[in-house]
Amino acid sequence: MATKQSVDLKAADKLLKQFAKVVNSDHAVRKIKKDEVLSCGVDLGTSSIVLTVLDKDDNIIYGAFEYAKAVRDGIVVNYVDSVNILKRLKHKAEDVLGVELTTACGAIPPGTGEGAAKIVANVIESAELECKHVVDEPTAAARFLNLKTGTVVDIGGGTTGISVFNHGKLTQVLDEATGGFHMTLVLAGNHKIKSDDAELLKRDPQKEPEVFPVIRPVVEKMATIVKDSVGPSVKQPVVVVGGAINFKEFIPAFSKVLGIPAYKTAFPQFITPLGIAMYDHD
Structure with missing residues (x-):
């Protein structure tokens, strides 16, 4: 339910359940036009790497993840594995969507510094995506929640x-x-x-x-x-x-x-x- 502080948890639940159904499936939520602009997020986590794809209106299109041990305490400790996993996720998404993914954003835990942000950006760029931004993780979560x-x-x-x-x-x-x-x-x-x-x-x-x-x-x-x-x-x-x-x-x-x-x-x-x-x- 929505809390009295105006965070609509019910709406968030609906979107998250939709994403959970589509993640790592062989189908997108809908067919993609060849000239359509898509938005991508890359979450390099301690236990998994997640790739999310949205349309220009932030509607869920597709997602994929793979378990990994490439990050520890918010810092990339295995650069090569991170890049290879992200490449696999990108190629899988492109096969499903039928279009090329060209840009993405990443995130880091708060306070981990410019060095950590640079490494995340380098992983994204090495996977053949232009890194538009690297934000802190709780702020990214707040944006999804519209908090x-x-x-x-x-x-x-x-x-x-x-x-x-x-x-x-x-x-x-x-x-x-x-x-x-x-x-x-x-x-x-x-x-x-x-x-x-x-x-x-x-x-x-x-x-x-x-x-x-x-x-x-x-x-x-x-x-x-x-x-x-x-x-x-x-x-x-x-x-x-x-x-x-x-x-x-x-x-x-x-x-x-x-x-x-x-x-x-x-x-x-x-x-x-x-x-x-x-x-x-x-």
């Missing part, structure tokens, strides 16, 4: 990014190195298993009753980061996004520590990639 006043918490594989907005103005941006990767490490240590096995265990929805009690302290730390970093200046609503929050108990546990309600949408891992693409026609 004017509120706080976006983007929990990725390696970081917790926070962006606070007031009447359309970005007032605070910060980032801390705690994310889904840290959940995996805690889970691996608790079960005395390899990190890769812990990651698979974490992704299995049927294992949540076993997994979440173990990773709850990491979730509580994420909420504490937001509470301590933003404090009284936090703006409501607080919307949490990112693939690391796909647990039924995440939002209740997060909200309890934060002290105010937090919200999430369906398929929160796709919010930031879709928001990134919206910058491609600016």
Whole structure:
């Protein structure tokens, strides 16, 4: 439902469910004209790389992703793999759409600096796309959500990014190195298993009753980061996004520590990639 703070979560859910159906399929939402202008977003995440395609009116056209270990704590650590994966995603999208993709935007966690932005841009350019912009991830998420006043918490594989907005103005941006990767490490240590096995265990929805009690302290730390970093200046609503929050108990546990309600949408891992693409026609 839409919150009283005017973020239409129901509308966001509808779009995200549409994207989830089309991502990695062999079909676009509709047929593309040869001269049509498309917008692309590239999200180089810790656990996956996502390519999103929108039309000039920000309607969803197509998407694709591939699991990857090319990024750590928001920084590209395997340049070659990142480029090769993005090339595969680009070519797959072009085969489905029947047109060439020429431009794209990327994103980085807040506060990671110009160097990180340059590397992301270089990955995009090396995949034969012109990089139009590199934005910070929570701001991209806010654009998709059409959030004017509120706080976006983007929990990725390696970081917790926070962006606070007031009447359309970005007032605070910060980032801390705690994310889904840290959940995996805690889970691996608790079960005395390899990190890769812990990651698979974490992704299995049927294992949540076993997994979440173990990773709850990491979730509580994420909420504490937001509470301590933003404090009284936090703006409501607080919307949490990112693939690391796909647990039924995440939002209740997060909200309890934060002290105010937090919200999430369906398929929160796709919010930031879709928001990134919206910058491609600016």
